[in-house]
Amino acid sequence: MTESSKAPLVIAVDGPAASGKGTIAKALARHYDLPHMDTGLLYRGVALSLFRFGGDPGNPFEAVRAIGDLDQVDPDDEELRSETVGEIASRVSAYPAVRQALLERQQAFAAQSGGAVLDGRDIGTVIAPDATAKLFVTAAPEVRAERRYKELIGRELDVHLEDVLLDIRARDARDAGRDAAPLVQAEDADLLDTSEMSIERAVQRAIELVEARLQTS
Numbered sequence: 001m002t003e004s005s006k007a008p009l010v011i012a013v014d015g016p017a018a019s020g021k022g023t024i025a026k027a028l029a030r031h032y033d034l035p036h037m038d039t040g041l042l043y044r045g046v047a048l049s050l051f052r053f054g055g056d057p058g059n060p061f062e063a064v065r066a067i068g069d070l071d072q073v074d075p076d077d078e079e080l081r082s083e084t085v086g087e088i089a090s091r092v093s094a095y096p097a098v099r100q101a102l103l104e105r106q107q108a109f110a111a112q113s114g115g116a117v118l119d120g121r122d123i124g125t126v127i128a129p130d131a132t133a134k135l136f137v138t139a140a141p142e143v144r145a146e147r148r149y150k151e152l153i154g155r156e157l158d159v160h161l162e163d164v165l166l167d168i169r170a171r172d173a174r175d176a177g178r179d180a181a182p183l184v185q186a187e188d189a190d191l192l193d194t195s196e197m198s199i200e201r202a203v204q205r206a207i208e209l210v211e212a213r214l215q216t217s
């Protein structure tokens with residue numbers, strides 16, 4: 001096969017909350033000079049619109065309607081990355097109609113001609129099942145809670161470690177237990193447990209895993 005006929009490099013990075021998947025996905029995008037999509041922001045955007053405009057996250061129709069307001073959500077809005085919005089995102093993301101309505105833009109991003117890196121919960125299983133490399137990034141819940149706690153404290157938010165751990169456990173259970181595109185490691189994904197890894201080590205390992213897949217693709 002000649003260089004020009006090679007399939008574009010698509011990297012799927014999935015995993016639970018605060019496992020480090022976003023950090024790894026961004027680093028891979030930089031390393032391979034690829035565009036990156038944080039798909040969690042789409043679900044968080046829907047959640048933030050509902051939260052701001054008083055919509056009911058328990059109502060799938062209202063959640064689908066909020067997708068129409070996504071373009072008005074400021075990606076730098078502080079609230080977008082809050083635990084409250086993450087919690088609402090995990091509720092609305094369980095609705096098949098919400099997932100369906102967000103499917104096309106994620107698949108279009110994954111299918112762009114130059115390749116792409118996407119991170120989320122169902123990239124390797126649903127959005128880009130033919131991705132060149134799939135990583136399932138995880139870490140122990142206590143480690144993830146500590147990381148998220150530090151991140152929130154760094155943004156001067158008033159949070160308690162125990163509450164962050166409870167939120168993370170609740171989100172894990174909901175994301176893994178739902179019927180629609182549950183959080184699950186794709187059969188052909190490489191597991192990357194970052195519990196005892198620094199960011200640098202985790203990124204280095206992620207690159208090694210992608211390189212190994214490139215050798216065999």
Ligand SMILES: Nc1ncnc2c1ncn2[C@@H]1O[C@H](COP(=O)(O)OP(=O)(O)O)[C@@H](O)[C@H]1O
Pocket residue numbers: 015016017018019020021022023024147148150151194197198199200202
């Ligand atoms: N291996 C690691 N060691 C220590 N901290 C990490 C590691 N990976 C990520 N972090 C930090 O943990 C927090 C959550 O990481 P992030 O990549 O946003 O997770 P996710 O996208 O899975 O929610 C961030 O503050 C990030 O800097």
Ligand SMILES: Nc1ccn([C@@H]2O[C@H](COP(=O)(O)OP(=O)(O)O)[C@@H](O)[C@H]2O)c(=O)n1
Pocket residue numbers: 016017018019022039040041043044086089090091093094119120121122123171175
């Ligand atoms: N591809 C995706 C990405 C996020 N989500 C949902 O959106 C929520 C927020 O995702 P996120 O990736 O921003 O959350 P963190 O892992 O950064 O805390 C998750 O708890 C999932 O319920 C999803 O269902 N599918």
